Amino acid sequence: MKAYEFIIKSEEGLHARPAANFVNKSRSYKSEITVEKGGEIFNAKSITSVLSMGACKNDKIIIKAEGDDESHAIEELALFFYSIP
Template structure:
C-alpha cells in the first residue's frame, strides 16, 4: 500500500508481560487498533500478524522479554504505533496484573 498522504511508522518494543501474548492481551490490542484507520501489523522474527486479528496475534506466540516490531501505514500511523507500543511496554501488566 503506497498512497500519497499516507504515513508509515514502525517501532521495536520488548514485550514486558510475564505471561506473554495470550488471548486477553491480544484482544486488547485488537480493541485499541480498531480506533485507528491505519493498517497495523506486529512482527516477531519472520512471522507477521495483522493487529486486527486475535488469531494471527496468538500465532506469534510472543513470550515475555521478546522483541517485536510494530508497524503501521495510514493517516494515523504514528498514533497507532504509539498506542500499541505503550501496551507492550507497560500496559498489559497494569491492565491484567498477575491474576490470570
C-alpha cells in the first residue's frame, strides 16, 4: 500500500469540478484507491463519496492506493492535487 498526505490549499476546497476530475483520474487505475479525512474513509472512485467528504481549505487528506499500479497511481494523484488552483 502506498499513501500520500495532502493539505487542501484551494479557497473553495475540493469542490465539484476538481472532485469530478479526481474521481475520473482515480478510476483510470486498477488499484483500490481511498481518501481518508478526519478518520473516515471515502471511495476515491465514487463522486458521491468524494463530495460527501466535504474537504475544505486546510483540511488534511490522505490518499491511499493498493494494487498492481499503486505507485504510479499515488504519484499521478499527488501531482493532480498540486495542480488544483
